[in-house]
Amino acid sequence: MNTIIIVFMLMFAQYGYGLVMDTATSTDALMVMLAEEKQLRAQFEIKVTGQVTDLQNKVNSLESSQECGCDGRLTEIPAFMAALSNDRNCSKGQKVVFDDIKLNRGQGYSKSNGIFTAPITGTYMFTTTLSSDPNGTYHIALVKGNATNEIAYMYAVSTTQWSESSTTVVTHLDAGNDVWMVCVSNSKIEGNANHAVEGAADFHSHLSGFLVSGDH
Numbered sequence: 001m002n003t004i005i006i007v008f009m010l011m012f013a014q015y016g017y018g019l020v021m022d023t024a025t026s027t028d029a030l031m032v033m034l035a036e037e038k039q040l041r042a043q044f045e046i047k048v049t050g051q052v053t054d055l056q057n058k059v060n061s062l063e064s065s066q067e068c069g070c071d072g073r074l075t076e077i078p079a080f081m082a083a084l085s086n087d088r089n090c091s092k093g094q095k096v097v098f099d100d101i102k103l104n105r106g107q108g109y110s111k112s113n114g115i116f117t118a119p120i121t122g123t124y125m126f127t128t129t130l131s132s133d134p135n136g137t138y139h140i141a142l143v144k145g146n147a148t149n150e151i152a153y154m155y156a157v158s159t160t161q162w163s164e165s166s167t168t169v170v171t172h173l174d175a176g177n178d179v180w181m182v183c184v185s186n187s188k189i190e191g192n193a194n195h196a197v198e199g200a201a202d203f204h205s206h207l208s209g210f211l212v213s214g215d216h
């Protein structure tokens with residue numbers, strides 16, 4: 001009888017001790033895991049913060065190089081558009097001055113002489129549209145640097161119809177290069193005044209251009 005009780009007591013003691021040991025072991029393991037997790041999280045945060053800072057720096061530098069397209073002198077991409085406000089007759093060698101400025105970012109275009117001066121070196125695109133009345137004739141070139149260095153050419157001959165033609169060119173300019181339109185022979189083109197059709201008088205004849213990409 002006594003022996004049985006002792007055996008039970010021993011078994012109970014063993015079992016109880018085992019429970020305490022297990023709990024202690026799990027708690028230790030949990031603490032270790034928590035500490036490891038905390039450490040990993042700290043390392044991860046440092047790494048991610050570093051990567052975010054790197055990315056932010058890259059975005060900042062991309063943004064500033066886009067605004068500038070150059071070495072930091074400009075804050076705007078050069079772009080202009082100017083229309084002809086009135087009908088115009090011109091003879092050989094005369095400039096066509098588009099006097100109604102619609103846009104002039106970077107101030108490359110001058111309406112006092114009709115010349116666009118490239119503010120920075122790079123690739124530029126120019127587009128021009130010229131309108132002619134039924135009896136009108138024009139031969140007009142877009143030139144670079146001098147009046148015979150043509151980079152685009154537009155013409156219209158007398159017809160029974162009104163006509164409107166456009167052309168587009170892409171060219172490379174050094175900072176300071178001039179581009180303008182010149183009459184190659186006696187020409188007549190139509191401006192905006194007195195040509196209102198349903199209120200849309202603008203844009204019979206115009207010249208526009210912009211920097212596609214600055215050289216680096």
Ligand SMILES: *[C@@H]1O[C@H](CO)[C@@H](O)[C@H](O)[C@H]1NC(C)=O
Pocket residue numbers: 086087088089188
């Ligand atoms: C242009 O010349 C034509 C004659 O060729 C004339 O009828 C017209 O009034 C002139 N236009 C301007 C704007 O000088």
Ligand SMILES: *[C@@H]1O[C@H](CO)[C@@H](O)[C@H](O)[C@H]1NC(C)=O
Pocket residue numbers: 133134135
């Ligand atoms: C074009 O010329 C013809 C003949 O000179 C004239 O009858 C006509 O009115 C002119 N048209 C325009 C739009 O000036």
Ligand SMILES: *[C@@H]1O[C@H](CO)[C@@H](O)[C@H](O)[C@H]1NC(C)=O
Pocket residue numbers: 145146148149
């Ligand atoms: C005009 O410019 C072109 C290209 O730079 C050059 O070849 C030509 O000699 C120039 N003509 C005159 C008259 O300056």
